[in-house]
Amino acid sequence: MRSRLGALLWRAVLVALLVCGIGLLPWLSHTDPALTVLKARSADRDATPEVLADIRAQLGVDDGPLHLLGQWLAGLPRGDAGRSWISGADVLPGVLEALGASLLLMVVALAVALVTAAGVCARTLYLGARRRLEGRPAGGSGSAVLAALPEFLTASVLATVVGVQWGWLPALGWYGPQWTVLPALALGLPAGAVLGRLLDDQLPAAFVEPWALAAAARGLPGRSIARKALRRCVPGLLPNLGLFLVGLTGGSVAVEQIFDIPGLGRTTLQAAIAQDLPVLQAGTLVLVALAAVTTGGARLAARLLIGPALRDGALHTLHRPSPPVRRILPIAYGLLLSVVISLGLPRDPLALDTAARLRPPSTAHPFGTDALGRDVLARVAHGALDTLLLALAISAIALTAGVLLGLLPRLSGPLVDTVNAVPPVLAALLVAAVWGSGPTTPVLAVAVVAWAPLAAHTSALLRQERATLHLTATRALGAGPGHLLRSELLPAVLPPVARHALLRQPGIALALASLGFLGLGAQPPSPEWGLLLAENQPYAERAPWAVLAPATVLAVLGALAVTAAGGLRRPRPRRPRTADPLADDQPSTQPELVGAR
Numbered sequence: 001m002r003s004r005l006g007a008l009l010w011r012a013v014l015v016a017l018l019v020c021g022i023g024l025l026p027w028l029s030h031t032d033p034a035l036t037v038l039k040a041r042s043a044d045r046d047a048t049p050e051v052l053a054d055i056r057a058q059l060g061v062d063d064g065p066l067h068l069l070g071q072w073l074a075g076l077p078r079g080d081a082g083r084s085w086i087s088g089a090d091v092l093p094g095v096l097e098a099l100g101a102s103l104l105l106m107v108v109a110l111a112v113a114l115v116t117a118a119g120v121c122a123r124t125l126y127l128g129a130r131r132r133l134e135g136r137p138a139g140g141s142g143s144a145v146l147a148a149l150p151e152f153l154t155a156s157v158l159a160t161v162v163g164v165q166w167g168w169l170p171a172l173g174w175y176g177p178q179w180t181v182l183p184a185l186a187l188g189l190p191a192g193a194v195l196g197r198l199l200d201d202q203l204p205a206a207f208v209e210p211w212a213l214a215a216a217a218r219g220l221p222g223r224s225i226a227r228k229a230l231r232r233c234v235p236g237l238l239p240n241l242g243l244f245l246v247g248l249t250g251g252s253v254a255v256e257q258i259f260d261i262p263g264l265g266r267t268t269l270q271a272a273i274a275q276d277l278p279v280l281q282a283g284t285l286v287l288v289a290l291a292a293v294t295t296g297g298a299r300l301a302a303r304l305l306i307g308p309a310l311r312d313g314a315l316h317t318l319h320r321p322s323p324p325v326r327r328i329l330p331i332a333y334g335l336l337l338s339v340v341i342s343l344g345l346p347r348d349p350l351a352l353d354t355a356a357r358l359r360p361p362s363t364a365h366p367f368g369t370d371a372l373g374r375d376v377l378a379r380v381a382h383g384a385l386d387t388l389l390l391a392l393a394i395s396a397i398a399l400t401a402g403v404l405l406g407l408l409p410r411l412s413g414p415l416v417d418t419v420n421a422v423p424p425v426l427a428a429l430l431v432a433a434v435w436g437s438g439p440t441t442p443v444l445a446v447a448v449v450a451w452a453p454l455a456a457h458t459s460a461l462l463r464q465e466r467a468t469l470h471l472t473a474t475r476a477l478g479a480g481p482g483h484l485l486r487s488e489l490l491p492a493v494l495p496p497v498a499r500h501a502l503l504r505q506p507g508i509a510l511a512l513a514s515l516g517f518l519g520l521g522a523q524p525p526s527p528e529w530g531l532l533l534a535e536n537q538p539y540a541e542r543a544p545w546a547v548l549a550p551a552t553v554l555a556v557l558g559a560l561a562v563t564a565a566g567g568l569r570r571p572r573p574r575r576p577r578t579a580d581p582l583a584d585d586q587p588s589t590q591p592e593l594v595g596a597r
Helices: 002-023 033-041 049-059 065-078 091-129 142-148 151-165 177-206 210-217 222-250 253-259 264-274 277-312 328-344 376-406 409-420 424-435 440-450 452-465 469-476 481-517 529-539 545-565
Strands: none
Touching: 002 065, 002 277, 002 409, 033 049, 033 264, 065 277, 091 177, 091 222, 091 264, 091 277, 142 177, 151 177, 151 253, 177 222, 177 253, 177 481, 210 222, 222 277, 222 452, 253 264, 264 277, 277 409, 277 452, 328 376, 328 545, 376 409, 376 440, 376 452, 376 481, 376 529, 376 545, 409 452, 424 440, 440 452, 440 481, 452 481, 469 481, 481 529, 481 545, 529 545
């Protein structure tokens, strides 16, 4: 009971710090809130001292941020979230309406993600049901392409081709269920690919657990065994599923911008840019509440599925040694990426040739040219250095922080919920307000939120690993907490979390690209990939190569990450040497700890 009260108090402190930080945003940015509000209300009106003083008096800015924050908090128990500084309307109805649109989009996107995840795991489930698995996931690297597709690029292609050119589905606006299909596809396909890979990573071990072997020996149908194996693996992924749901709600800013959806992410972003403080605070508070409810529901569902086994220590480990994986695919993808970079580095990414605007691929320009006649191959190669190095550095930092904080679930649980409720775009705005805008802004913004899914994954795996039979037996033999952590828990948990970090590396690159796409990252003429996509998107119909080139490189990066992640496996335990050279051929008389292999 005391631990629960402590967790609630810690969560309340985190939410208070976040809301207070947002309340200080106009003052942290060292700009006059009255000037920002004047530009949003009437851009043609002169910003005279008298006009600015009148706006400050209307907003109560002269009273200071603490007074404004106190007024806003005092109105929340009455259902009063204040009035918009821009429109003058009540904040709460507009925020709740935006939340309704985001929730509808989230539900449809979740359905797309689950179908995609099922497709990724289908081959593993089929082979496992027929007892033909070789100890490693059967899925290929095709899911890596889906996971590496930029959401904003997928949304642009779907809106342009499916919505406008073919006219199959509506592309712009928000007037009914039909308008949810295309944005849900853009959001659900990458999320489902990542979830499918995480699930596909655990299924082979579930199919060789004692219950599965006994069920197969007794002649149970393979379909039933596959269904139970799926249920066995799902609880460890439920925390990440909750994080995905929150991300689909608040982190879909670019998709909402493209499809003109009045969702919560877009509303919060517009309020942050315009410094409409009451709307920004209310939107952030709703996102935090949604994150707490979603992740709490995910943890409750996981406890209901495997609660008795967690209590009794009756689980078997899902993280066991596996056969060596084929390394030809990561080598091939790595060579392809290296060739593209090496061919483009000698070229000048800033050289202009207006006579060669939007030229198709040729021997002189293998990837074609952009709207200013610049060589796309040169810009992709030079942008790859910054993007890949930053993504790799952020992934390493996120993995380290995620594992360390995942070892302390009481500390990291509420922190993960709070951090995950902050979209990277809003984090970028907060970082820009404190540190100023520049090339480091997206790096800091993505690093602030990138560790949360890895910490949630670490905590979920540790919770199950601590309840395994082999750990219970090792503890009964007198092993201390340090030995258990060093020799049993970390060797079992680190490989899957490291694979998860590799799977998210393309996502980190996409997050950096998304911030560049929204104008919060690198500025022209930088060849950063997000900026390349943003600059060339208006010419996608006339010069598709200018958009496909950076998108294809992102897909290759995703395929490289997924295939390389397959090589991170728990090492096989060393067999003790015996004095009798024939001892290895004799059956062991020692009781084997279940799941130790």
